[in-house]
Amino acid sequence: MALQWYPGHMNxxxxxxxxxxxxxxxxxxxxxxxxxxxxxxxxxxxxxxxxKHIIILNKSDLADPKITADWKLNFEQEGTNSIEIDAKHTxxxxxxxxxxxxxxxxxxxxxxxxxxxxxxxKAMCIGIPNVGKSTxxxxxxxxxxxxxxxxxxxxxxxxxxxxxxGIDLLDTPGILWPKIDDPKVGMKLALSGAIKDKxxxxxxxxxxxxxxxxxxYMDQLQESYGLTNAxxxxxxxxxxxxxxxxxxxxxxxxxxxxxxxxxDVRKLKLGRLTFDIPGEFYEE
Numbered sequence: 001m002a003l004q005w006y007p008g009h010m011n012x013x014x015x016x017x018x019x020x021x022x023x024x025x026x027x028x029x030x031x032x033x034x035x036x037x038x039x040x041x042x043x044x045x046x047x048x049x050x051x052k053h054i055i056i057l058n059k060s061d062l063a064d065p066k067i068t069a070d071w072k073l074n075f076e077q078e079g080t081n082s083i084e085i086d087a088k089h090t091x092x093x094x095x096x097x098x099x100x101x102x103x104x105x106x107x108x109x110x111x112x113x114x115x116x117x118x119x120x121x122k123a124m125c126i127g128i129p130n131v132g133k134s135t136x137x138x139x140x141x142x143x144x145x146x147x148x149x150x151x152x153x154x155x156x157x158x159x160x161x162x163x164x165x166g167i168d169l170l171d172t173p174g175i176l177w178p179k180i181d182d183p184k185v186g187m188k189l190a191l192s193g194a195i196k197d198k199x200x201x202x203x204x205x206x207x208x209x210x211x212x213x214x215x216x217y218m219d220q221l222q223e224s225y226g227l228t229n230a231x232x233x234x235x236x237x238x239x240x241x242x243x244x245x246x247x248x249x250x251x252x253x254x255x256x257x258x259x260x261x262x263x264d265v266r267k268l269k270l271g272r273l274t275f276d277i278p279g280e281f282y283e284e
Contacts, residue, residue, distance in 0.1 A: 014043060014044070014047075014175055016172070017044065017047060017048075017124070017126060017172055017175070018047050020124065020170065021047065021048065021051055021124065023122060023170075024051075024122045024123055024124040024170060025052070025104055025107060025121050025122050025123065026051070026052045026053060026054065026100055026103055026104060026121065026122075026123050026124075027048045027051050027052070027053035027054075027123070027124045027125075027126060028053070028054055028056055028096070028100075028123050028124065028125045028126070028136075028169075029044070029048070029053050029054065029055050029056065029126055029127060030056045030058055030125060030126070030127035030131045030132065030133045030136060031055060031056065031057055031058070031127060031128075031131055032057075032058065032059050032063075032130075032131045032132075032192050032194070033057040033058060033059050033060040033062065033063035033068055033071075033084060033274070034059060034062055034063045034192060034273060034274050034275055034276070035188050035189070035192055035194075035274075035275055035276050036055075036057060036068075036071040036074075036075075036274075036276050037071075037276045037278075038184075038185045038188040038189060038275070038276050039127070039128050039131055039189070039192065039194060040055075040128075041126075041127075041128050041175055041176065041177050042177060043175075043177045043178075044126050044175060048126070052103050052104065053080065054080070054081050054082065054083065054096075054099055054100065054103060055075055055080055055081070055082040055083075056082070056083050056085060056096065056136065057071065057072070057082055057083065057084040057085065058085055058086070058087050058131055058132040058133075058135075058136060059086065059087075059088075059131070059132055060084040060085060060086050060091075060092070061086040061088070061089065061091070061268075061272075062266075062268055062272060062273070063084075063272055063273070063274045064272050064273060064274040065272065067274040067276075067277060067278075068084050068274065070277075070278050071274075071276070071278060072084065074278045081099060081102075081103065083095045083096060083099055085136070087132050087135040087136040087139050088132065088135055090139055093136075093139050093140070096136075096140065097165050097166075097167065100121060100123060100167065101121070104121060108121075118166060119166075120166055120167065120168055121166060121167045121168070122167075122168045122170070123167055123168070123169050123170070124169075124170040124172065125137060125169055125170065125171055125172060126172050126175065127174060127175075128174050128175060128176050128189070128194050129174030129175075129176065129194050129195075130174065130192065130193045130194045131174070131194070133171070133174065134171070137161055137169055137171055140161075140163050140165070140167070140169060141161050141162070141163050141169070142163070142164060145161050159171045174194075176189075176194070176195070184208075186200070187204070187205055187208040187209075188208075188275045188276070190205045190262075191205050191208070191209055191262060191265055191266075191275065192266070192275075193266055197259075202255050202258035202259050202262060203241065203254050203255060203258040205258065205262055206241055206257070206258035206259075206261040206262055207237050207238055207241055207258075209261055209262065209265055210237050210240055210241060210244075210261065211237045212275060213270065213273070214232060214237065214240075216277070217270070217271065217273060218232070220270055220271040220273075221270065224264070224269060224270045224271065225244060225247070226247075231243065241254060241257065241258065241261075242254065244257055244261070245257035248260060
């Protein structure tokens with residue numbers, strides 16, 4: 001499933017990110033902790049390549065904690081520091097300031113040596129749609145200054161936001177890349193809500209989710225939907241979707257059942273899940 005969803009404001013925002021990069025000291029790259037690789041925009045990665053940056057793994061409350069730890073180690077080995085947070089419930093937010101100051105310690109020291117006290121750090125926040133970027137900004141600022149919403153494409157403009165922790169934040173719209181060629185990445189982004197629901201077939205995404213859980217989270221799948229081994233091993237994944245549709249009482253409304261499965265994933269009803277596995281992902 002190659003996906004194309006690239007509204008005009010995204011292209012404009014990409015160019016603005018490139019233009020304004022010279023104005024900031026550091027970049028905060030917000031990703032979905034369930035998709036630490038798939039939710040990174042490769043176009044933005046190239047743009048910020050020479051700039052200090054930190055990866056913020058948001059929505060960590062939804063992700064598999066063991067896999068999150070693996071990803072943090074993976075990023076560290078690649079030379080990039082990362083933090084896991086849950087901005088919605090204000091968990092881990094204090095780590096952001098301390099890591100920013102640690103990353104910029106030499107620059108801050110130079111300013112202080114030259115007589116500049118309380119230097120205000122300028123940070124740019126980037127990420128794809130629906131990774132919780134605006135919620136993070138609101139937590140850092142201490143009030144609702146960035147528009148939030150549980151759907152992609154809410155933020156349309158770039159704005160400077162002032163905090164009381166010595167950091168000025170440049171908010172940017174969620175930016176996807178023009179074409180998502182890898183079908184698995186497309187499925188994962190659709191499953192997480194990074195792509196508008198109307199542009200993909202829900203049964204394709206639900207079947208992908210069920211197949212992934214059969215491989216990696218079998219116990220959670222069986223417990224959540226009351227499935228036996230026979231339900232799983234005696235049927236193909238599309239047949240499992242058809243059987244779940246009947247089990248839900250939706251007769252032959254497979255789209256409705258598919259949307260329920262997608263919603264269950266997003267609302268943690270199937271447990272904490274991570275859809276990017278470090279070793280597997282690079283092998284793919």
